[in-house]
Amino acid sequence: MGEQTTRQRRQARTRQAILDAARELIVERGPDGISLREIARRVDYSPAGIYEYFGSVGEIIRATCEEGFALLKAEFDRVPLDLPIPERLVELGMAYIAFAQRFPQHFLLIFTRLSSNLQDSRASYDDSDTYGVLQRCVQEGIASGVFHPRPGFGLDEMCHYCWALVHGLAMLRVTHLQHVAQHFDLMHRRILEVQVSSLCHP
Amino acid sequence: MGEQTTRQRRQARTRQAILDAARELIVERGPDGISLREIARRVDYSPAGIYEYFGSVGEIIRATCEEGFALLKAEFDRVPLDLPIPERLVELGMAYIAFAQRFPQHFLLIFTRLSSNLQDSRASYDDSDTYGVLQRCVQEGIASGVFHPRPGFGLDEMCHYCWALVHGLAMLRVTHLQHVAQHFDLMHRRILEVQVSSLCHP
DNA sequence: CTGATTTCCGAACGCTGTATGGAAATAGTA
DNA sequence: TACTATTTCCATACAGCGTTCGGAAATCAG
Known part of the structure; x- marks a missing residue:
């Protein structure tokens, strides 16, 4: 033994x-x-x-991607839980983008190579419950009455809305805008604030 | 001759x-x-x-991407110009997503391989003025008083906001959610409507 | 018809991921 | 300790890739 x-x-x-x-x-x-x-x-x-x-080399990529998800989760965990929910949601988004900017190669590997890998092996992967972090935050916002769902725009739609926006911002930053020296942080924050406020007002 | x-x-x-x-x-x-x-x-x-x-094979890829941009532009051109601006913006977003769903491989090529290609050759590419279509639509909305800019959230921020969201929606659809059979069109439309309404109300 | 230019290809180089069969190292057991 | 079984590791080979080079073939201009 x-x-x-x-x-x-x-x-x-x-x-x-x-x-x-x-x-x-x-x-x-x-x-x-x-x-x-x-x-x-x-x-x-x-x-x-x-x-x-x-x-195979695909398995190495998958394992490396899972390490990347753990890094992303770590960024999420640095967002204080005692923040008011709208601010917390903004900070989660900024953390997502920060991860993409700090580890652009990892980010690109996860979101441009992982899925094409998996259709071969049909296997799944461990995302370290990163989507769950978002989901719980939005759920909390709805439960506490800060976010206002409406018919056809509930928890799932809100989560997808948030995820898609930060994903798009991050993706554009590290691909099409990778060589632009300008700092996008302030713009990103303003955009996220507008989005979150659109979840508050019915 | x-x-x-x-x-x-x-x-x-x-x-x-x-x-x-x-x-x-x-x-x-x-x-x-x-x-x-x-x-x-x-x-x-x-x-x-x-x-x-x-x-090189990179040049072939670049040329193929430019063909792809022309296809995207064609999708944009099918959006009626006489539509009210908020609806037109929604339809432009839906056209972007429709392009990604109809030509997923082209879409992925453009937005996950083109930029890594270009850092070698340092050359630029022709995007068929697709971003210009978005920019003019938002500009028109601001000028006609339908969209309300505020300090730190003007034309550029609005455009980036719109582009990032549809880009994220499209990207997620053809990568992480590629094997989900469910139709996302209605959800996408609802999400875009919420976003566009957040441009209207100050 | 001749000479120059464009077009095209065979061969080779170095790189890639992967499969195979057997050698070397390690383990468990007598 | 000695023997066997298992795990670990590699040399080799195969098929594919992008690219380069030198020369053959086709086309052009005069």
């Missing part, structure tokens, strides 16, 4: 080393720069040796 | 055949499925022969 754990620990350490190399590679070269052979070089393995730990 | 035009016409026809093959390939296999060698096979050329017409 102790020996088994020794093996498992070694296995886990190697797995993590592979994921670390993958993460560095993504940061350096972007989503297209991921290469199983380059990862193998960095962890001093042969290309074939990697297959003992991951079944 | 007549002979020159003969050559130029032949050249243009071959170029178009290459782009047609590229477009079909994208539709069949998605943004990752583009292959210069497969394009060459379909137009009965050798891989090296393609380089007489395009300097």
Whole structure:
């Protein structure tokens, strides 16, 4: 049993080393720069040796994306829970965008490569309950009477509304506007404030 | 001179055949499925022969994206100009989303591969003035007093607000929600209506 | 018909992900 | 400790990719 754990620990350490190399590679070269052979070089393995730990390069990408979701969740957790709900919703949105700006390659990997990967393996992934954070915030806003749902525009629509906007803002920032030096933070905040206020007034 | 035009016409026809093959390939296999060698096979050329017409596979992608922008512009042009401005803005957004749903591979190519392509060649691309359509519509709304700008939330912010939301809705639809059978059209419309109304009330 | 130019391709280079079969290292057991 | 079984790891090979280069073929201009 102790020996088994020794093996498992070694296995886990190697797995993590592979994921670390993958993460560095993504940061350096972007989503297209991921290469199983380059990862193998960095962890001093042969290309074939990697297959003992991951079944394909797609699995490595999936695992790296899950690490990314954990990072996003960490950004969410830094938003104070005692903030008034409208402000909290704005801050959650800003956290989403901040994540995209701080880890643009991770963000792009998750939202432009993950889904095309999954249609092959049909497997799911762990998003660290990031959507749940949004959902609970909006739900709280509705329950406390701050947000006003109407027929055909309830919790689901509100959540999708919020998610789509911050997703669009973040995505545009790291793709089409990636080379624009201007700071968008203030504009983003103003936009989010307008959106949140549109949830308040019926 | 007549002979020159003969050559130029032949050249243009071959170029178009290459782009047609590229477009079909994208539709069949998605943004990752583009292959210069497969394009060459379909137009009965050798891989090296393609380089007489395009300097790299990146150039083919750029040209295909520009074709995509023209398609998007065509969707925009189907929106009646005599519609009241708020409804017109909603319809423009729906047209954007409709384009993404009708040509998901084109949409993904444009908004997830084009920008990573361009950082290499530093070159620009023709977006068929699609952003201009949005800008003029919002501008008209402000000028006619339907939309109410405020300090720190003027034309630019409004446009970015609108673009980001529809972009997020469209992107989520064709990536993370691509396998959800449910029809999102009604939800999208409701969301856009809420957003546009938030531009009207100060 | 001749010379210049454009068009096209065969071959090669270096890169990629992945499958296979067997060697090396490690583990459990007698 | 010695033997067997399992896990770990790699050399090799295969098929694909984008791109470059040199020269052949076709087309053009004079």
